[in-house]
Amino acid sequence: MESTTIKSPIIRSKNFNAYFGNNHVVKNVSIEIPKNHVIAVMGPSGCGKTTYLRCINRMHELIPGATSKGEMLLNTEDIYSMHPIFVRQKIGMVFQRPNPFPNLSIYDNVIAGYKLNGIRLPKADKDRIVEHSLTRVALWNEVKDSLTKKGSFLSGGQQQRLCIARAVAMEPEVLLFDEPTSALDPISTSTVEELFHELKSNYTLIIVTHNMQQAARVSDRTAFFYMGELVEYDETKTMFTNPKDNRTQNYITGRFS
């Protein structure tokens, strides 16, 4: 598993554990995530992949009874000794279902991270951030004439890209995606998948997916979770052609799901 060592990883967890009450859902996970890569986290339902992802930006602890233990570093800083507010500004998140703020316009949705946090920006800066973020997610041309309309006016795929734009607007270092395409149609899915390649140059992307093909298509490295354990973590190519663990092989060949 430690076949390739990663130089100065952006996220590093060591013996990380997460719990819901007494339920041990993430077991002793150690992982190093390189900068400007796309990492896919895959595994069957209930394997702890989403929980692990939510531990990275400390969303896990918002659930009553949820706790965690172990080391989780952003660059060299311990995420669990930073204030969650700063963690979440540096590590953006996109959810399974598109969740734009229904009370805000498309424009305000993009700068929601500034606006709702009470950060005042000059109009020119806001315009620039909105245009830049929407361009990055390939949404600008579709919505530039309806920026004042509500975010919920868009289609599901557009809403999801709006949510990505909202995360990108904060200029985070890492972007977390929790099954970002599972509520989208195939065309919207491929649009979003293309974005991953685009976004890689500026951000590190960690994508949870239960779709193996997606993991194979979009990621540089893949982590395979099973029953709360990190079974295998390697270059995506190696993982899909020459898995080292039996369980990975069985999963990839569809012997269990």
Place this chain on the structure above:
Amino acid sequence: MKAGNVKYRIGKSGGFQALVVLFSVACVVPLIAILFYIIKAGITKINWHFLVNIPKPVGETGGGIANALLGSVIVIVIAALIAVPLGILGGVYLSENKKSRLAYWSRLSIDILQGVPSIVIGIVAYFWLVKPLRGFSALSGSVALAIMMLPIVVRSTEETLKLLPDSLKEAAFALGMPFHRVIFKVIIPCGISGILSGVMLAVARIAGETAPLLFTAFGNPYLSTSITKPMQTLPLLIFNYATSPYNDWHDLAWGASLILLLWVLLLNIFTKLITRKWKVQL
């Protein structure tokens, strides 16, 4: 099955349907009857003078209800200023902490408070405020009415916010927003139509309350804007003047009843409009 039997059953079904229609019409009858009766008795008394003058002494004709109208507005506005912030924040707590022990007890006490007879709330306000302050006052009336408003505002806020999806809150937290901003910038704005309709219904509910004001705001035949002095309100005026032996005063009471009724009706209609207009499409 015999034909006669089926006919009997069809007849029974038809009869029952007719009965249901009849009863649903019967439910509308009281409202229509009240409206008709009060409009008939009150409409001739209402004119500009009626709205801007204060009552004349016994023996003089004319006079109006300006003091009660202004008094009602003042007493209700102050009651709302007390109850709305408390109620909304209480409702936020209950919807955010569905299972905590404090939530259980406060939900229980809110439910019981809703069932406390208004006259009892009036007496309590009397012992808490009127006696220590040595005098009837509009403020004590407002406090009594605020206590009556509180459960309605809390519960409507709670019920509204409970319906908002968790994903909305997660989106806000994931942007690094602190709790208070999540509440004030996302949760409350998204539930604003439901919260406002609760507030409006609570205002409509207390607008006609008489019992809690009997020993608090007390009533005042003159125009007063001091909240530390007794103040006239519409329900008090109706109570006092309708039970008096003078015909002129009866007329005032009818007119005031119509105004109060229109007020409550308008509030209800307005609430419906707000709920529709400000509803956030999730």
